[in-house]
Amino acid sequence: MFLRRLVIRALTMLAVLVAVQILVVVSLGATGYSDRMLQAVIGEQLRGMRPGLAETIRDPDELEAALAAQRIELEQAYGLDRPWYARIPSMVMRVFRLDLGEAHTLRSFSGSNRVADIVLERIPNTIILLTTAMAITAVVGIAVGTRLAGRAGSRIDRAVSYGSAVSYALPAWWVGILLILVLAFRFPIFPSGGMYSAPPPPAGLPRFFDLLHHAALPVLTLVLASLGPYIYVVRTMTITIAQGDHVLAARAKGIPERTISRRHVLRVAAPPIVTGLILGLAGTLGGSILVETVFGWQGMGRLYYEAIAGTPDEMVIVALTFMFTLLYVGARMILEVLYVLLDPRVEAGERAEAVR
Amino acid sequence: MSGSAAGPPPGKRPLRKLIRGLRASAPGRVGLVLLAFLVVTAVAVLIIYPRDFASAYWSNPAHWADNPRSVPPAWARLVYRPGALRHRIISSTEPTEREETARAHFSRWDFPVDYQAAEPPTSIVVTLREVTFAARPPIVTATLVRPDGGEVRLFREVISGARPGESAPYVRHAEEPFRHVARGDGAAGESLAGHYEAAYGVALDSARLRDAFEALAFGHVVEGDLEPLHGEYTLRLEAMLAGEEDAVTEARLVVGGSVFGVMGTDAWGRDLALGLLYGLPIALAIGLATSTVSTLLGTALGLVSGYTGGRTDLVIQRAADIVANIPVLPLLIFLVFIGGSRLWLILAVLVAFSWPGLTIMVRTMVLQLRHGPEVEAAVSLGASRGRIIAYHVFPHTASYVFAQLVFFAPSAVLAEAGLSFLGLGDPRIPTWGQILEHGFRTGAVFLGYWWWVIPPGLLIVLTAVTFMLLALGMESIVDPRLKGARMWRS
Numbered sequence: 001m002f003l004r005r006l007v008i009r010a011l012t013m014l015a016v017l018v019a020v021q022i023l024v025v026v027s028l029g030a031t032g033y034s035d036r037m038l039q040a041v042i043g044e045q046l047r048g049m050r051p052g053l054a055e056t057i058r059d060p061d062e063l064e065a066a067l068a069a070q071r072i073e074l075e076q077a078y079g080l081d082r083p084w085y086a087r088i089p090s091m092v093m094r095v096f097r098l099d100l101g102e103a104h105t106l107r108s109f110s111g112s113n114r115v116a117d118i119v120l121e122r123i124p125n126t127i128i129l130l131t132t133a134m135a136i137t138a139v140v141g142i143a144v145g146t147r148l149a150g151r152a153g154s155r156i157d158r159a160v161s162y163g164s165a166v167s168y169a170l171p172a173w174w175v176g177i178l179l180i181l182v183l184a185f186r187f188p189i190f191p192s193g194g195m196y197s198a199p200p201p202p203a204g205l206p207r208f209f210d211l212l213h214h215a216a217l218p219v220l221t222l223v224l225a226s227l228g229p230y231i232y233v234v235r236t237m238t239i240t241i242a243q244g245d246h247v248l249a250a251r252a253k254g255i256p257e258r259t260i261s262r263r264h265v266l267r268v269a270a271p272p273i274v275t276g277l278i279l280g281l282a283g284t285l286g287g288s289i290l291v292e293t294v295f296g297w298q299g300m301g302r303l304y305y306e307a308i309a310g311t312p313d314e315m316v317i318v319a320l321t322f323m324f325t326l327l328y329v330g331a332r333m334i335l336e337v338l339y340v341l342l343d344p345r346v347e348a349g350e351r352a353e354a355v356r
Numbered sequence: 357m358s359g360s361a362a363g364p365p366p367g368k369r370p371l372r373k374l375i376r377g378l379r380a381s382a383p384g385r386v387g388l389v390l391l392a393f394l395v396v397t398a399v400a401v402l403i404i405y406p407r408d409f410a411s412a413y414w415s416n417p418a419h420w421a422d423n424p425r426s427v428p429p430a431w432a433r434l435v436y437r438p439g440a441l442r443h444r445i446i447s448s449t450e451p452t453e454r455e456e457t458a459r460a461h462f463s464r465w466d467f468p469v470d471y472q473a474a475e476p477p478t479s480i481v482v483t484l485r486e487v488t489f490a491a492r493p494p495i496v497t498a499t500l501v502r503p504d505g506g507e508v509r510l511f512r513e514v515i516s517g518a519r520p521g522e523s524a525p526y527v528r529h530a531e532e533p534f535r536h537v538a539r540g541d542g543a544a545g546e547s548l549a550g551h552y553e554a555a556y557g558v559a560l561d562s563a564r565l566r567d568a569f570e571a572l573a574f575g576h577v578v579e580g581d582l583e584p585l586h587g588e589y590t591l592r593l594e595a596m597l598a599g600e601e602d603a604v605t606e607a608r609l610v611v612g613g614s615v616f617g618v619m620g621t622d623a624w625g626r627d628l629a630l631g632l633l634y635g636l637p638i639a640l641a642i643g644l645a646t647s648t649v650s651t652l653l654g655t656a657l658g659l660v661s662g663y664t665g666g667r668t669d670l671v672i673q674r675a676a677d678i679v680a681n682i683p684v685l686p687l688l689i690f691l692v693f694i695g696g697s698r699l700w701l702i703l704a705v706l707v708a709f710s711w712p713g714l715t716i717m718v719r720t721m722v723l724q725l726r727h728g729p730e731v732e733a734a735v736s737l738g739a740s741r742g743r744i745i746a747y748h749v750f751p752h753t754a755s756y757v758f759a760q761l762v763f764f765a766p767s768a769v770l771a772e773a774g775l776s777f778l779g780l781g782d783p784r785i786p787t788w789g790q791i792l793e794h795g796f797r798t799g800a801v802f803l804g805y806w807w808w809v810i811p812p813g814l815l816i817v818l819t820a821v822t823f824m825l826l827a828l829g830m831e832s833i834v835d836p837r838l839k840g841a842r843m844w845r846s
Contacts, residue, residue: 015678165383181804286683293777293778
C-alpha cells in the first residue's frame with residue numbers, strides 16, 4: 001500500500017516534469033525563440049566547418065555555395081524546415097539533455113560558454129544552500145512546534161502563531177537585504193555577499209570556514225523565512241493527532257503522559273511533519289532563487305538574475321527553469337521516500353491525504 | 357473538526373457571517389482595521405495622483421532634476437544627522453510684488469530661506485519656466501540678501517530675443533526651464549567676493565569661490581575661520597518686463613540639502629514617498645485581482661469536478677495534481693521572461709498556478725454534499741443541476757471559498773514583488789518590488805541607503821500581513837484545513 005503512494009507520487013512528479021518541459025518548449029516555439037536558438041546553433045557549426053572547407057575549396061564563391069548547401073542540410077537535420085510544433089518532441093529531448101547551444105555573454109567559471117557547463121557547475125552551490133537551510137528549518141521547526149503543541153492556547157503559543165503569519169508574509173529576499181544592512185553594513189560581522197573571500201583562503205579547513213562564514217547570512221535568511229509557517233504546521237498537526245481517539249484510549253489505560261507524547265503522538269505525527277516540509281519545499285526553492293541573488297551566492301538562482309540582467313541569455317533561462325523543476329522533483333521524491341519510511345502503517349497514504 | 361468535510365453549517369449569507377466572525381476574533385479585527393486604512397489610502401492616491409504619473413513623472417528623470425540624489429528623509433535629522441540641511445524647493449507662479457513704472461513692469465519674487473543647519477547648502481539653483489513677451493525680451497536679476505545685510509548678485513540675464521521669422525508673442529523655456537546654477541558663475545563669484553572684501557576685509561580667490569561657493573554664500577568669517585551664518589536669507593528675483601502681457605509663469609529656488617522630504621530620494625532624485633504611495637493601489641489590485649480570479653477558477657473547477665464526476669472529474673483532478681506540484685517561481689520567471697514584462701501576464705501566470713488547492717478542497721466538500729439529504733431532496737423535487745449547485749452545494753462551501761480569496765492575496769503580492777526584484781517587473785507600472793530592485797541594482801544595500809530599501813519591503817509585508825490576519829481571523833469560522841492549502845511565495 002505504501003509502495004502505491006510512492007508510485008503515484010513518482011508518476012505525478014514525472015508528469016510534472018513532462019508538463020513543464022512541454023510548457024517551456026511550446027512557449028519557446030510559439031514565440032519564435034526555438035527557431036532563433038536553432039539558427040544560432042547552426043551558425044556556430046557552420047563557423048566551425050569554414051576553416052576545414054576553406055582548405056579544400058579555394059574559390060570563395062564555391063566556398064560560400066558549399067556552406068549554403070551545408071546550412072540547408074543542417075536546417076533539415078534540425079527540423080527548421082518544419083513548423084515549430086512538429087519539433088516539440090526533439091526540443092523536449094534537447095532541453096532534457098541541456099543541449100541548448102552556447103550562451104551569449106555568460107561564461108562558466110572555467111570560461112566555457114556552453115549552456116550546460118554554465119548551469120551544471122552551479123547546481124552543487126544551490127544544493128548546499130538549500131539542504132542546509134531545510135535541515136535547520138526541520139530540526140528547529142520540529143523541536144519548537146511539538147513543544148508548542150503541548151501548550152496550545154498559551155500566550156507563547158499565540159505569539160508564535162502570529163509570528164508565523166508574519167513570517168509567511170516576509171519576502172525572504174527582503175529579509176536578506178535587512179540582514180546585509182544590519183550584520184554586514186552597520187555591524188560588519190558577516191560578508192555581504194559571495195561565497196569566498198578574495199583571495200580565497202588555502203584549500204581545506206580555512207576555506208571551509210570561509211564558506212561557512214559566507215553562507216551564514218543566506219542560510220539564516222532562508223531559515224527565518226520558512227521557519228514560521230513550518231513551526232505552525234508542526235504544531236497544528238501535533239495538536240490534531242494529540243486529540244485522536246488512540247491518545248484518549250492510551251490515557252484511559254493510564255499510560256504515563258511522557259510515553260503517550262513520545263509513542264502515541266510524536267511517532268504518529270512524524271509523517272505529517274514530513275508533509276509540512278513537502279509543502280514548504282516549493283517556497284524555499286523559490287526563496288533560494290531570490291536569496292542567492294541578494295547575496296551573490298554563485299548558485300543557479302543567482303544565474304537567473306545574471307541571465308535576465310544585461311544581455312538576456314534565453315537558453316540559460318530555459319536550462320535553469322528545467323533544472324529547478326528537476327531539483328524540486330528530486331527533493332520531493334526524497335521527502336516522499338522519507339515519509340514512507342517513517343510511516344509503516346498500511347493506511348498511511350489515506351491518512352496523510354486526509355491531514356493534508 | 358476537520359473530519360466533517362461539509363464545513364460550516366449552511367448559511368444563507370456566508371459573506372455576512374464571515375465578516376461577523378472576523379469582527380469577533382482579534383486578528384480579524386486588526387486585519388479589518390489595517391485593510392480599511394490601506395484601502396482608504398489607496399483610493400486617495402488614485403484620486404490625487406495624475407493619471408499619467410508613471411510615465412510622465414516617475415519614469416521621467418527631468419521631473420526630478422531639482423532633487424538631491426540618494427539622500428535620507430528629513431526626519432533623519434532628529435535621529436542621527438542633526439546638522440543636516442533639509443533640501444528645499446520653493447516655487448511660485450504668482451510674484452510677491454508687482455510694480456509699474458513709465459518704462460517697464462517689474463515682477464518680484466521674495467523667497468525666504470531660514471538657514472540654521474551646521475552644513476552649507478550643496479547647491480543654489482534658480483529656475484524660471486515659460487517666459488512670454490511681446491516685443492523686448494525680459495531681463496531677470498537674482499540677488500541673495502544675507503542676514504548680515506550683504507547683497508550678492510547671483511545673475512542678471514536677458515532672455516533670448518526674437519528669432520528671424522518668429523512672430524509675437526514669444527515663448528521661451530516652456531519645455532526646458534531656464535536654469536541658473538550659482539556655483540561656478542563668474543559674476544556671482546565676483547559679487548560675493550566684493551561683499552567679503554567690504555564686510556570682513558577678506559580677499560577670496562577664484563578657486564575658493566568655485567569650490568566653496570555655497571559655504572561662503574551662507575557663511576561668514578569669525579576670527580579668520582569660515583563659519584555658517586545662521587538666520588533669515590531672502591532670494592530676491594526680479595523680472596523687468598517691457599510689455600503689458602509679458603510674464604514669467606513660474607519661478608523656483610532650490611537650496612540643495614542632504615536630507616529630503618518624508619521618505620528621502622533614490623539615485624535619480626525621485627521622491628520615494630510618492631513612489632511608495634503609488635505602489636499601494638497597485639499592490640492591492642495585484643492581490644485582489646489575482647485572488648479573485650484564482651478563487652473563481654478554483655471554485656468553478658472544484659464544483660464541476662465534484663458534481664459531474666466521471667471522466668471530467670478525473671481529468672480535472674489529474675491536472676490539479678500536476679499543476680499543484682509545479683514549483684511556481686522558476687516557471688513564472690521563464691514565462692514572464694519569454695512573454696515580456698507585462699503586469700497582466702504576471703497575474704495570469706499566477707492565476708494559472710494557484711487554482712488547484714481550492715479545486716481539490718471544494719471537490720472533496722462537494723462529494724460529501726452530493727449524497728447528503730439536502731441535495732437528494734432537491735433532486736427528488738426535480739431541481740436542475742445548475743440550481744442544485746448554486747443553491748444547495750455552493751453555499752456550503754462559500755465561507756471556505758471566501759477565506760481562500762483572502763488567503764491567495766498575500767502570495768500574489770509577494771510573487772509580484774519577487775519577480776520585480778529579479779528585474780522582470782512591468783516597467784510601465786512602478787511597484788514596491790521595482791523600487792527595491794532599483795535600489796539593489798544600484799548598490800543602495802551595500803551603501804547603507806536604508807530609506808530606499810526598508811520602507812518598500814515594510815509596505816509589502818504590511819499588505820501581506822493584513823491579508824494574513826484576515827485569513828487567520830476567518831480560520832476559526834471556516835475550517836482548520838485551511839492550513840493545508842497550497843501557498844506560493846517568493
